[in-house]
Every structure is written in structure tokens, then in C-alpha cells.
Amino acid sequence: MNTEQLRSLALQPNASNSKGQLLDPQRLLDATDGKIDREALEALAGQSILNPRQFDRRTVVALAQLAALLETRNVEMEKPLDGKIAITAFFEASTRTRLSFESALLRLDGKVLSVPDGQVTGIAKGESLADIGEMFNTYGDIVIMRHPDTNSIEEIQKNLQRPLINAGNGSGHHPTQALIDWYALLKWRPELCRPDCPPERRIHLGIIGTPGSMRAVKSFLRLSLMFAGAVSKITLVSEMADPVGLDLTEPIEQSPIPIEVTNDVQKVLKELDVVYVNSIAFLGDSYRNLDGRYKLELASDLKPGAVVMHPLARNDELSEDLDDTDHNLYFAQAAGAVFVRQALLVSVLQRLNRISDL
Amino acid sequence: MNTEQLRSLALQPNASNSKGQLLDPQRLLDATDGKIDREALEALAGQSILNPRQFDRRTVVALAQLAALLETRNVEMEKPLDGKIAITAFFEASTRTRLSFESALLRLDGKVLSVPDGQVTGIAKGESLADIGEMFNTYGDIVIMRHPDTNSIEEIQKNLQRPLINAGNGSGHHPTQALIDWYALLKWRPELCRPDCPPERRIHLGIIGTPGSMRAVKSFLRLSLMFAGAVSKITLVSEMADPVGLDLTEPIEQSPIPIEVTNDVQKVLKELDVVYVNSIAFLGDSYRNLDGRYKLELASDLKPGAVVMHPLARNDELSEDLDDTDHNLYFAQAAGAVFVRQALLVSVLQRLNRISDL
């Protein structure tokens, strides 16, 4: 890009990613002739968003399409979240996720009470999550929480009366990340949103990681199981004997999608249409990085046309030499995050009526 | 509550506490036939709020009633603090107090410059509070400060020309907490706001703690001394020989309210109408928890109809098994904090004229 183009881009409200696949949200809207399932969105009013199992395919598609609408248009002037206050309570620091939610809120004229690092601030005086939930009742209209403990959701909900959005709870779930992942997939290949996706357009999905202990991967897998008409096969690449974990055993058994487990990434790589990789395994209180065998790079034997996904931040498992290629869907995936979170917030906070032409 | 009720509550702008006494702010307004002493509020214009001794009974009641008005109505649309910037400078971290002020500001369309933890950020380069006060002059319209040093108020005021709200200074004072405490008491028993409260409705107030070294307790006691027509007796429960400290010796001597000191909580407990407890003693640079003898719980010998107050956060001195009982006034107390701080900010920043029907 030349300087003139860069400057013009820099002053657009909705800039996109800088490298890799550039996805056009309009294509996703066109896939259903611009119709968005408003009923599915309205059902989210006042709901807490805790676990991807509370969604169905219809809701995921509706949220992705609302996100696409928000991405194509400049709705700031309609101030859809005017007067609403969100508390971003990050007891486990994550600048990426926190800023993503806060950007979504500010863009729509919502307001933010920010707790960037609950571990180092005053909350550390030993206060219980139940008492913190009670405190939040009169401080804001919605709570967005990340916490290192899996049972933190249950604890804060003892007294919290406001809708709660789970932004990651220990080895539990990360439902908004999974929505973001599917938003990228649906923009990339809009036919996937149809229950009758043509067989030759269905995807063989590979997941490198251990869903049982990695919340982002677990939530992505859980949501993927809802797309039986779009996913022809799922292959889990993991060194663990049982990578799935208790949470997903039943949904996997009930899903018509065939699922295979292997620890040989080289054998399966060239068959995958989509490769989902993640760097971080949450094991108890510490993180563990994946080992070097699973590293993706330009030299990897990726299928032509295959795309790589990653919830970011990344470590060594995903080389920067893929950034400039069409395999790079992870930058487009990240670039969609703000719009998906906007779609969710507008639905939960009952402000759909503020979005004109919806 | 069923799901429908919870959802409806969650979308109300002014949710209340989840458990314990539910207080109706309208009753406090009715106690003076809806009339609020506007002159008393106007006298706060441009004033720093440093020490409860600068208030009188009349001002405390007026602020409580403005808080009640704000709690009963949805004044956000009037944007009373539009264009005003507050600096929340917490040199001692306190997420509860900081977010309470910030919520009060954002709800009324004020703006916030937040210093969540002055001890760990750049201010630590060794800058004096006097220089920090000078810096704040052009950054905001009002400064809300918490600091571990008692003399921090004096230091920052060397150059600061903006109104300063003391949100806790070492073992000094915490005047807004005391206002919040009395807001809860006045909502709970509105007759207490009258100079001629009937004798049988007056309260025997017990304070467990050491006002001399605990700023919240000290400020609450200081304010309580102004309510001679409402408080029949005050009993201090403390293991210290002189729990009161130099600050309050004179006001106590001048007050007509009889004051007793004991270290036997069991003996006095069943006579108290209101029991104020606090967990944290500020002794020099460290905190000290109260010992186990003073723990309040369901099994404690509380008088029927008595209420328990606590500025929160709590430790072991106040058991969660009281949460679901009518003794629990502490949740209602916390739920009033945002409205009291709104009332104060609107008065100090001279925006009373933005509140319609005042």
C-alpha cells in the first residue's frame, strides 16, 4: 500500500487486518439475502453467556451476521449502548481480550469500569467472589469476567444479578472466542452457515491441542459440533491419551460428525481444510506450551487453500513466516473480535432496536 | 426469584442488593414530604471533602435525600456531570471504592481519569504529592484520592487548586463512607433524620473496632455524634484502653450522647439496635485483623430487629450465614454507595440545576 492508501485506511472507522486473508463481511450477509434471524438474537436478552453449549447453530449464525452488519456499517452515530455500563473484571490479566471488549463497548457509546488486573488491586484483600458479585449489582449493567478458577462463574453468581459474560474461566470455557472463531470461518466460506452446505464445500477441521485443558480450543470444538452440515470431519492432534475431557464426551458422542484423534501432525496436515492451533495449555495454575513437533510454518505441508486459525497471543507454535500468505486466517479472525462482541452486547443489553435496518 | 424476575431486574438501571434488608429510598423522601434542603447542598459547591467534621446533621440529611432521589429516578438522560472530568487517584489500591466513585461519575455522564494503583505506576519515580497536585490542576475538575499516608491531604493541597475528595487517608478519615453508612441508616429508619425522633425509635449504636486507628469507623462515629436526637447511646467494643484517639476526644466530650467502652461483646450485643463492625485496623503501614472473639454470625446473640453494618470488604469477623437474614443491612449499605457519591459530586461540581424536580 502506498502512503495515501494507508492514510485513508487509518482514518476509516473499521480498519481490517494488515496481512493474510482479507474477508468481506458483506458476503456473509448475502448468503441469507441480508436477512438476519432477529428472533434468535432477541432470545439472548438479559442472558448470561457462560458456556457455548447454551447456543445453537441458528444463534451462532445470527450473531455472526449481526457482527457482519456492524462491520460493514458505521453505526457509532446511532449510539446503540448509550447509557449502559459494563464492568470488565479481569482477575487474570489479558490485555487482548479486555481491550477487545472495551473497544466494542466504547465504539457503541457504552461505558466501561475497568479492572485490568484483579490479582494486584484492592480486591486482593481476601474478598470472596460472592461479595464482589454483590458489589457489582449497583455498579454496572453487565459484568465481563476472566478468572483463573474454573468455578469462579458459580461463585460470583451467588449474588450477582446482572448478566455475566464469561471471558475465560480457568480450564472451563471461553464462549465469545468460539463465536469469533466461527465468525471468521463463516466470512471465509459463507456456505458453511447453511444447513445444506454442498459436500464439496464442507471442511475437514483439524485441531492441534488438548480441548480438555485448553478453554479456547474446548469452546471452539463445542461450537463446531453444532455445524454438522458444514464440518465433514474433525481431527484432534494431541499427545494426550484422552484429549477431550469430561465436558465434551457426551456432545461428541451425540454429534454425527466423525472425530479422530492422532498425535502425528505431519500425517494429517495435508488433508485439513482448516487447522486450529493454540499455544497455551491451562494445567492447574500454570501454563504449558506445546512442544516443537506441532509448530506450523511456511515449510509445513499445508493443503493448498487451507487456512490456519489461532486465537492469539501466539508463541513459537505459529511462525510469522505464514503471516503474508493466504493460509493466514488468524489475523482476519482477530480483526473480527470487536464486531462479534458488539453483536453479543447489543443483544444481551436489549438494544437491537437501536441498529437501523436490522 | 424466578428467571423472568431476575432478567427484568438485570435490565433495570438501578438494581438493588441481592440479600438482606431491601430498603426503599422513597420512604426517606417521604419523611420530609419530598422536600430537600437545597441550600445545604449548594453550600458544598467547590468544596473539598476531607473530614466528616465539616458536615452537620442538616447537610448529611440533605445529601442522603438527594441520594434517595437519584436512586428512585433514572436521571442518566439528564447527563448532570456532562463535560466534567474526575481523577481517581488511588495510591492505595481499593477496587471497591474506586469503582464506586467511577460508576457514580459514568452514570451521570462524567468522565474518569483512573489511577488504579499509584504505588506501582509511573508516579513511583519519586515524585512528591505536591508536584502531583500541581499536575492534576490542568488534568481534571475534581480529584478523588486514597493514600496510605494520613498527611497526604495536606501534601497534595500545597499546589492542588481543584476540589479534593478524601477517599481514605491512612489512619485519618473516610468521610464518604460515613455518608454512605448514614444513608443506609436513614433509609432503614427514616425517623432518624428528624431532630425530634420519638424516643422509642432512637437507636443504641454499637461499634466493634478501634476508631482511633480505623478511619472508616472513626468517620462513622464522628458523623453519628451529630445525630443526638436519633442515637440514644453509643457503645464502643474494643480491646484497646483508649479506642477513641486524639481526633475525636473533644467532639465526644461535647456530644450529649452517652458513650460507653467495653471489651465484652457478648454482654452488650443483645442490647444493640445497630452493630457496626469493620475488619481492618490500620496500624502504621500494615493492616491488623480483629481477633475471633468479635466475630458476628447467625449464632450470635443479636437483638431481634437489630441490623449489622459493615463497610466491606469483610474477613472472618462477619459470617456469610447472616447474609440471608434481616440482620443484614451491610448489603443495602453497599448498594447505596454509588448514589451517595453521585449526590456529593453533583453538589460539589455545581450541577444541582441539572437534576429536574429538585
Added chain:
Amino acid sequence: MNTEQLRSLALQPNASNSKGQLLDPQRLLDATDGKIDREALEALAGQSILNPRQFDRRTVVALAQLAALLETRNVEMEKPLDGKIAITAFFEASTRTRLSFESALLRLDGKVLSVPDGQVTGIAKGESLADIGEMFNTYGDIVIMRHPDTNSIEEIQKNLQRPLINAGNGSGHHPTQALIDWYALLKWRPELCRPDCPPERRIHLGIIGTPGSMRAVKSFLRLSLMFAGAVSKITLVSEMADPVGLDLTEPIEQSPIPIEVTNDVQKVLKELDVVYVNSIAFLGDSYRNLDGRYKLELASDLKPGAVVMHPLARNDELSEDLDDTDHNLYFAQAAGAVFVRQALLVSVLQRLNRISDL
């Protein structure tokens, strides 16, 4: 000042400094008959502000005059930055600089995504600055970054497509501080903004410090070299053999301003019209304070009418006993910071048309 005056000041939107020189911004506007070089400001649209060398005298004067216009008027109601989001990404904490930018943004109705301390929050998971830049593309409209590494600018710009304002990069530059410094000088002596400043009004400028390793001093010196018609001589006071460093060797050689280096502050002090002092030398990863010989205080042999500048925060090198004297230009210098940053943000974000009478 009496209480009434203090209160009235406290409720003005644009309060000034409390001590030392009180500068009237109107005098700077009058110096060019109120005409501001709008073309120079428009050339900043969409530009990143990385290094003072990208400015020229004309642009510095235009920005200073826009700052003066903003300081004399109450433009908040025009909401010039309405709908714009800035990310303040401080990987090296600096409460002073961060709050100054954030105050500038909030006053003009812009919004802020704040990263108060990038070193202690989630970014620390090892994410590259290139990936962080990519993330910021969809989060905000402009990025304001401070970073301990000099090459951080280059790193984040690998993917960042939004304008970037350098708020200090290692031993590199701090261009907005230099603009603030010159804003104070031009308000103090408005003739300095003219290419034909009368010789007797030109200044002999002394800089105590090592521009090669101190970014604020380096940027101030770089900008000062553009004012050949206003600066009669520059004297660098430093204990280093070559205090200038590679960056500025060429601009100094090309400048018509005579430059002298000495390590004897006492000898030169009484000849200086302006003494610029700074406390902090950035040497690798650590800071080094200047030694005691360079301390300025009331007893120092300052020329009558001379002014002392300091970017603050200060340590022992600048005594508080100068605060109450007319030598104190540093408080006025700090008081102008918000307005200079406003002028820059309005220009870069293309909102000059929102400022009426410009």
C-alpha cells in the same frame, strides 16, 4: 488567593498552574494577529508523530497557536473528537504522560482504551509488538505508545495501520514533550515565534543533561535547532565527552545556531536566559540521576529574568524553593501539556473543522 477566588478557579474548565510564571495564551495568538497556519496543521492529517525531525518551525508555531486557542476557549461543547478512540499503550509506566494524553482526549469527547502498564498485564505472555500492532488496528483510531525499547516504533509499525504517536521510546525521542516545551517558551516570549525576532529578545539557551541518552532533552534540542531566528546560542552542560549522540550530529552541524559544550554549570549559569534541566538519564535498561553539582535552587546564580524549564517529574536536581519565584517556568510548561496534545490529536485525527473560529 482567597477562598472565593480559589473556588471560582476550581470550577473553571481551564485552570492554570498554581505557582511561578502565569502565562497568557492570548499573547501568543496576538503575535500573529490571531491568524493560525491551518495548512501546516492539515498536513498532519493521518500522520504518525515519531520524531521531532518531521516538524519544521512553521508546524511547531501552528500547533502552539492551536494549543493557545484551545487554552483560551471552552471548546468542549463542540466535541471535536466525538467518536474517536485512542489506545494509550504504556509499556513503560508514566502516569504523568498517560493522564495528560487521556485528559486531552476526554476533554474533547474522545474515548480512551488504557493500558496503564503493559509490563505487568497480559501482554507479557510474550506477544511480539508486531502482533500487538496488528491487534490495535481494529481496536482504536490512533495509538499512543511509550516503550522502554528504542526500536519499539519500528516493531509495532510492521503491522499497525493506524497513526502512532510516540510518547517516548527508550533513548530515542519524545516529540510531544518537545512541542510542550516550545509552547511554554512561545507563550512566555511570543516574539520567538517570528522568523525575525529582534536580537535583544533572542535567547541564550542552556541545556543541563546529555541529549544522546535522554530522550526528552534530545527532542527539545532537536526542535530548538529549528528556531535559528530566536535562539542566539545553545550551551550544553554535561559531564560526557560527546553529549550529543549520533542522532543529532548532522542537524547540529547544519544549524546556524552556535553550540558550546561545557561541564562547568556555575560558569555559564548567569549568562543563560533559559535553563532546561532534566533528572533522568536513560542508559540501557536503567535510569541514572544527575549528580549534585547540577542542582538548581534559589541560591543558584541565575540571571535576573531567566526561566528554568523541566519536563518533570523532578528529583533533587531542581529544588522546590524555586517554585514560588518567577524563574519557575516548569509549572507553566506542565500546565500547557494537555492543550498541546489536544492540538496534535485534533490535527492528526482530521477534526480541525470541529473547532469554530479556526
